[in-house]
Amino acid sequence: MTGQLSLNAFIYPAGHHEAAWRHPSTTPERIYDVEYYQQIARTAEAGKLDAIFFADSPSLRTEVAHNAAGRLEPITLLTAVAVATERIGLIATASTTYSEPYNLARLFGSLDHISRGRAGWNIVTTGDPGAAANFGLDAHPVHAERYARASEFVDAAVALWDSWEDDAVVLDREAGVYADRTRIHEIGHHGRHLRVRGPFNQPRPPQGHPVLVQAGASNDGRAFAARYAEAIFTAHQRLADAQAFAADVRDRAARLGRRPEHVRILPGISPFIAGTESAARALQQEFDELTVPAYGLAQLAALTGTEVGEVEDLDLDGPVPARLFADAGDVTDNGRSRLQVVAGIVERERPTVRRLLRRLAGARGHRVVAGTPEQIADTITEWFTAGAADGFNVMPPWYPGGLEVFVEAVVPILQQRGLFRTEYTGTTLRDHLGLPRPVNTLVPSRHRTGA
Template sequence: MSDREHRRQLSLNAFIYPAGHHEAAWRHPASAAERIYDASYYQEIARTAEAATLDAVFFADGPALQGDVAHNAVGRLEPITLLTAIAAATERIGLIATASTTYYEPYNLARLFGSLDHISGGRAGWNIVTTGNDAAAANFGLDAHPPHAERYARAREFVDAVIALWDSWEDDAVVLDREAGIYADASKIHEIGHAGEYVRVRGPFNQPRPPQGHPVLVQAGASNDGRAFAGRYAEAIFTAHQRLADAQAFYADIKARAASFGRRPEDVKILPGISPFIAGTETAARALEREFNELTVPAYGLLQLERITGASLNHLDLDAPVPPALFAGAGDVTDNGRSRLQVVAGIVERERPTVRGLLHRLAGARGHRVFAGTPEQVADTIEEWFRSNAADGFNVMPPYYPGGLTIFAEAVVPILRDRGLFRTEYTGHTLRDHFGLPRPTGRITASAVSA
């Protein structure tokens, strides 16, 4: 194998948001908002991503109607079900869905992702969230959303239980001896007996160990609790950064936390979001971004900003500077549970935008990095962050679907390939193969149970 083939390679996911990541995408004629409840629409998008040999498609989700549905297409299909349909229409692309440890139970979630991994031949990934939306509580008969620290305490128990369920069948438990009449060796299928403060699961699981051992574990929290959780469990981390230096600091911190848990830092992929407006010239790309921003509805943007700040903003003059006091409680970037608030506070401090200007800054990707430029310029910024230990790859967040992904796949990916940064073909079949992650060894064996 050549030196070029041995080089560290980018990981690239297509983060699928129904009409696109810009909040006004649904209004733009380049989007396909009328198709966002059509499974074939997502199958087509996934095939575009697969043709470009991207690592995975990824769906965010939450167990409540989030956002202002009067002014944006914020409803969505349940992602694990949708990914099963995508699995049937694709062969190699990874399939990552978000699911909450606060509003699922370990056994049914383990079954959903275990089944997706079996159905897809080892392409599943679970984006682990604790849910930050207070409105979800009422949908599950709760009077209030659990506090931040309690959600993470439950999440740790929850993930331990799910992994134990996946491991409750040893890899060689299925014998399939037709002559002897033995389907499985029952001595290699184990109860897990998980009994914690928040989660109790007896087991065993009711399906064999998933093809990948367990689906790839993904996480997106950037608070102290989120970082500690990521260092212990996450194999890929989705994050939001505006500046290279901030991304480098986050990258170093997570790699160090992983090492402190006895893990190899290279087995944790750091993947910031990037939302690129791409055109033949930088002027044309910036004009395209302005075109989308002019379609925004201020009432929608203000509601999104209120959710981030926790303050009412309807009294603000859209064309006056953002009041600095609005972000006085953001806290230090390394010591606060409200990481997205800190990202927005940083934009306000550096750029001193008007309220309308801030709404436009956030309209593109909710605090993720928006970049307008030529295919070469997009490739340049991806390469800079990759080579500067700010990222192992990116969650690509097209401002509009399906065309925003198509132009990235057809114009940017070939440049990254020419620079030796990205694969020209898949070399494996599982999501772990694409990310370069090892298949985990089962933790539960007969000897471990007896001990």
């Protein structure tokens, strides 16, 4: 636990519950309407949240027949959100497997300039094999290769942002000098996966570089996070597991010479909130009863790496077959970390297939809680004070109402407890997260102005 809580609003179009689009309190017809997202962002900003956070994938990953599965491209969308807000951070997901460093660095650098320092990049290697065919590839690169490319990719992107010194723009009208060319550098990245010459074609972003966010708890993911991530989005069901993960990543970061407090660990939490616990549980059941089993089974097949035909005839009221989780591995070799989270649920709770599908319907393996505002605040407080989390990615079951009730009812309790800000004290996402502006690694120490 360091400083105060961080809270992001993780945006899924209609909400994080898979049946949210069917509920009368949602408006799925608006999920391609920019004003819908501007409204959500203003709600988050009114609650003084750190950021809004958009997931993305370069393919149609889900069964669109039973869910509002399509999405707008998040960097483009967040540029429109930036001009409708003032302080809220803007985090977009983008893939290192299906992008190139120069183009992606331009997009995020531009977002940081346009928003005056509010951009964040959620770095993913893309887990969906279906993306390969969209980019002319015969097969999806294997896990280790994707992370090897990701490391090169981030190194190159950061070098591009650093290729302009902070004082490279001279703007001397009298002398006719716009920029000092000696303070703009080629990066000369030549790796096994990528070659990028540089320099960049825009000045260094206001934050030095956008905040680097990572989601992934495999061993490769943890090593990557320890080296690069300034915020980590993770999934845990139990406090002890979250504590162990946080301790491991902080230790890895320290061994690489980083300050552990500069790695913000943010589990997902999906809250059903009502005036009484029983009313909150009834609200959760209301959403669960709108689920379509065929959709849940397709998600289960994707999670476990089985064919849909192998699960579509399962007895919904029978036990979950152990064979589905035979390849989950364990925490010492956790290449499929989300599968392990779900395998843990199956092992501990012995649910029926129907019950498991409903457990996953709420937030795809992230922690779902139902209770009063005080109870939700208690859960957040417990994890924060126990060192299991520096904050949370809040995953409302439905939008926009689920975020509105969180901001109106839960945030004031956290503020009263002194755990969360009552006003923004800075203007950038780094300010909100308590992160320093990074030193420009390409600049000789005598020239550094961005530390």
